[in-house]
Amino acid sequence: MSRVRLTDEDARFVEKYRPDAYPRPAVTVDLAIFTVIDARLVTLLIKRKEAPYRGRWALPGGFVRVGSSRKDQGESLDDAASRELREETGLPLDPGYLEQVGAFGEPNRDPRMRVISVGYFALVRPALGALVQAGTDASHAEWVSVKDAQKRTLAFDHESILTTALARLRERxxxxxxxxxxxxxxxxxxxxxxxxxxxxxxxxxxxxxxxxxxxxxxxxxxxxxxxxxxxxxxxxxxxxxxxxx
Amino acid sequence: MSRVRLTDEDARFVEKYRPDAYPRPAVTVDLAIFTVIDARLVTLLIKRKEAPYRGRWALPGGFVRVGSSRKDQGESLDDAASRELREETGLPLDPGYLEQVGAFGEPNRDPRMRVISVGYFALVRPALGALVQAGTDASHAEWVSVKDAQKRTLAFDHESILTTALARLRERxxxxxxxxxxxxxxxxxxxxxxxxxxxxxxxxxxxxxxxxxxxxxxxxxxxxxxxxxxxxxxxxxxxxxxxxx
DNA sequence: ACAAAAGTGTTAATTTTACACCCATGC
DNA sequence: GCATGGGTGTAAAATTAACACTTTTGT
CATH class of the missing domain: 1.10.10.10 (Winged helix-like DNA-binding domain superfamily/Winged helix DNA-binding domain)
Structure with missing residues (x-):
């Protein structure tokens, strides 16, 4: 990412700047993680343990870590997605494949507050995919065939993220x-x-x-x-x- | 966008929910607006009148309006982009064409604070494009050939948004x-x-x-x-x- | 009549698709 | 040997690319 050096004036302005002048949305990343198991294309779904949509299936994801100071602005979107991928699958690094598919930000997609989610699709090797199930609380995470996943009513707008991610996978x-x-x-x-x-x-x-x-x-x-x-x-x-x- | 009805439990939880537990990023939309003038592909650039990057050229854009209550969560990303398009060009509705190209959220892409920008590319008819220049303060907005725009050092990471948008345009x-x-x-x-x-x-x-x-x-x-x-x-x-x- | 660009025709090259057939291996 | 699926060959069909040629206009 190319960025430009600040002028002195810019630097002075930054010091004075007062954030929080306007309300801000929360920003999350959500992942459609695919692998192939038993000749089926499957995606990892999480059973939500908390409201909203408690008990419903959802794509793994979480909030992007945003630093609280100007000096520390937190992690990049890709890093957030990569971190969630590791956290949710429990797999060692090995990025496999990870690509952003876009931002999903309709108002009221989350009833708690305005949340904008950045969707990703990720690929893990079938051999590793099998390990994920074992490593996690079985009722918590589950590989579900994409066809079935699209039939279940997913939380939030995850159905549309999943569909977009699948289309992108096919393109790529x-x-x-x-x-x-x-x-x-x-x-x-x-x-x-x-x-x-x-x-x-x-x-x-x-x-x-x-x-x-x-x-x-x-x-x-x-x-x-x-x-x-x-x-x-x-x-x-x-x-x-x-x-x- | 399909969304799911809340359970009673969800509804109760929403009432209790305390936002602002974590710092949030600001979210903007930035537009690569293209048209063809005199057999050149041009894009609309804005000369920044304020810091940071004052005096530098940038893609038109602005903050997404996020409502301050749960009831009013503000405008959608597409609406924000469409609104900015109208505001910056001064053109009547006629969406022409508008498509999201993705989220750009590297830390420190904006020195003031963490800002995540959702990039769009937009198309306007050549006949209308000519009107834009006239309607605005000439030193403020300008159609610049894409080749020239990529040579100028744009503010923020707008160079990379522009490049991505151009690639998407060619695909489409x-x-x-x-x-x-x-x-x-x-x-x-x-x-x-x-x-x-x-x-x-x-x-x-x-x-x-x-x-x-x-x-x-x-x-x-x-x-x-x-x-x-x-x-x-x-x-x-x-x-x-x-x-x- | 002439220049210029629209529109038509034709052919070669390339890519896609379909399907026949041979080959290596486990049983 | 026989079934199975890997690997090879080939030919038709469809698409792309290159370019010659005819037509219609303004000057």
């Missing part, structure tokens, strides 16, 4: 960094195809998918990796994402 | 509603092509462009309109956007 799936965030550190082409099929909810031609994929190999985005898969038929070759072959 | 240009927002109420194919050329900064084949365009005609998105253009060569036929032929 063509990009390699997104595509590889939902498979293991090593993977086969059929594994990757299965993920695409689940997300787009349609079967894909194996041959054609393979050809699209092979461009990434030619471009050096991925490389062959050692390893095998146990299969009831011909085993596929294993690849890995290649950030610095 | 294929959609009819966006494409037609930058030409007159009636227009010719060459006029429309000129707009595309300016925005994508490349010359387009007239024949091929025409064919792409004609699909919209077949789909009934547009229709022929009466009228002519004064030209030094063969005049093109005139069309109009057709919301309910």
């Amino acid at each position: 799936l063509g990009s390699s960094s997104v595509a590889f965030a939902l498979v293991g550190k090593t993977f086969t082409i059929p594994e990757l195809r299965a993920v695409h099929e689940v997300i787009h909810n349609q079967v894909l031609d194996p041959g054609n998918f393979r050809r699209r994929f092979l461009r990434w190999l030619e471009d050096g985005v991925i490389e062959e990796a050692p390893g095998r898969r146990i299969t009831p038929s011909k085993p596929a070759s294993v690849y890995r994402f290649c950030k610095s072959c | 240009l294929g959609s009819s509603s966006v494409a037609f927002a930058l030409v007159g109420k009636t227009f010719t194919i060459p006029e429309l092509r000129a707009v595309h050329e300016v925005i994508h900064n490349q010359v387009l084949d007239p024949g091929n462009f025409r064919r792409r365009f004609l699909r919209w005609l077949e789909d009934g998105v547009i229709e022929e309109a009466p009228g002519r253009r004064i030209t030094p060569s063969k005049p093109a036929s005139v069309y109009r956007f057709c919301k309910s032929c």
